Amino acid sequence: MSSVEMKNITKMYDKVTVLKDLNLKIDDQEFFVLLGPSGSGKSTTLNTMAGLDTPTSGNILFDSEDVTYFDPNKRGVAMVFQDYALYPHMNVYKNMAFPLKMKRYKNDYINKKINEVANILGIKELLKRLPRELSGGQAQRVALGRALVRDPKIFLLDEPLSNLDAKIRSQIRNELKLIHNDLKKTFVYVTHDQQEAMYLGDRVGILNDGVIQQVGTPQEVYSHPKNLFVAKFLGEPEINIFELDKNDGGFKIGGVPVDGHNFDKLNKITIGIRPENILLEKKSERDMPLKIVIRAKEFTGSGFIIIASTDEGKEIRIISDQANMDVGDLITAYIDYEHAILFDEQGDSINK
């Protein structure tokens, strides 16, 4: 049983504020992903959770116990790092035994535990090897093993898959999900890869410039981003953005007015539309037409990514399962009003 709560956490290095009044609640047994670009403060958040760093102000609670100034080893957390952080001078067995030895467990227990975990992770043949004799995938499995043997309350993972090549990455990603399902422990996972975040997270917290932008399930943050940053950061290819100025008291695309109330006070709005929500055929009267010229078609296996430009020269991307047009064709596409996301001048999302 372990929930994590970060209350008003501020972290400053010298005069640089890395985290600004951050509040976060992670539930017991949850797989929580902290997502953000590099320099957004996500690793600092993880380090303060681990106790490797102390916040300048604010409190960290584990199960409503204040652990803000606890040593890392008193917190019952295990951590996995991007560069595996295996001790180079110890073989795999000794690496995995190290945290248990520090806790003064008996050798019998250590032996049993390591064999048990090695079986789960399929690294039994590697126990006598040194870290430099392991491939990236094997090394990260061992690092995972070193975390698992300790039976920690909370697992902290700092971009553990970033150094691996694509195939092994997806394989270990699957395993992580399964391990989480089996262990029913709290996982906090830091990444800059939005696909990884949406695949793994029960909930995702998006961090930018030391401020939490939005917390929610992957579906929520993808379909209902709270602001432009979240909208742009999630999704591949990136969301299409149209900035509109007020004209005749309303906003229009291709002559079709953008439906919505509360527009009175706004002089500008931004419409975000995901590539899969640009239609090649009109669905409703409220869908907004776009005259576009096809620039390129990319085959993705399950469909196509169409790169096109509007008559204003704006580049847009469309995901479609059909592509019976050629490069250079002039066609009309439609913004699916139902799935369009509106933002005000500050970039915050507004209701339609």
Add this chain to the structure above:
Amino acid sequence: MLKAAKKKFNMQNLIYLVFIPTFIYLGIFFLYPIYLSIKYSFTNISLTDIGNYTYLGFLNYHNLFTSGTFINSIYTTVIFLVVSAIIGQMFLGIVVAYLLSVTQKYFRLIITSIILVAWATPQVTAGIMWYSTLSYIPSGTVNVFLGYFGIHSINFLSTHLALMSIIIANVWLGLGFSVLIFSSGISGISPSIMKASRIDGANPFTRFFRIVIPLLKKSIITDLLLITLFTLGAFTLVYVMTGGGPVNSTNIMTIYQYRTGFSLFSLGLANAIGVIIIVLALAISILYLISLRGD
């Protein structure tokens, strides 16, 4: 085709021409003197009459190893080497470098600079400075301070304490070098390994002995090799402070060699001592290098 191959072969050989000046330099200034030293160590050559000498076989070596003064000198040198270089400079160097690595950047910079100033001090200057610090009559800095607290003056350069004093002075002089080597070694350890060890529950003490020291193995060997050679060849500092005395208590091999050559004019014997120092240094170096070959 054969012609082309031949041409390539010649071009490659041409590269060795570049090395010729180096080899000539090495030959004249290193190999030949060593050869001379070995040759003279088997003779009775004297500084007063360099032209005439006769070969004595191993007599010089035999005399040395049966002389109490020389055995005492080896003993003094080994103590000087072990305590001042291995324990003092190397071990203290790791500790200081480790402590510096966990302190703030500017503090680290200041301390490292101060320690390095000692290393950059000319040895004669350092020797005079330490002599005036430890001097008994007239009272040196330390004894003046002891006097303020009503403590009797201590003769730091007496028969019993002189060896300890030159060891401390030599540690002071050489510490910066070791700190520099270990600082770069420690900065080469991945920060995430240090983080991992903290998470795994290693306290600073365990972390130092079970993570930092094993990971510094290469730096340790490099450092040991160099400071061992520095210390075996140490002369100036000790000569200025004690001149090898009192009563041979700081009579390390280099000083013994110098006195044999330039006070007793016995160059043959002095060269024999030199050869023994070289053999000793070589043996220790090879030992270090073998222990490094494991990785």
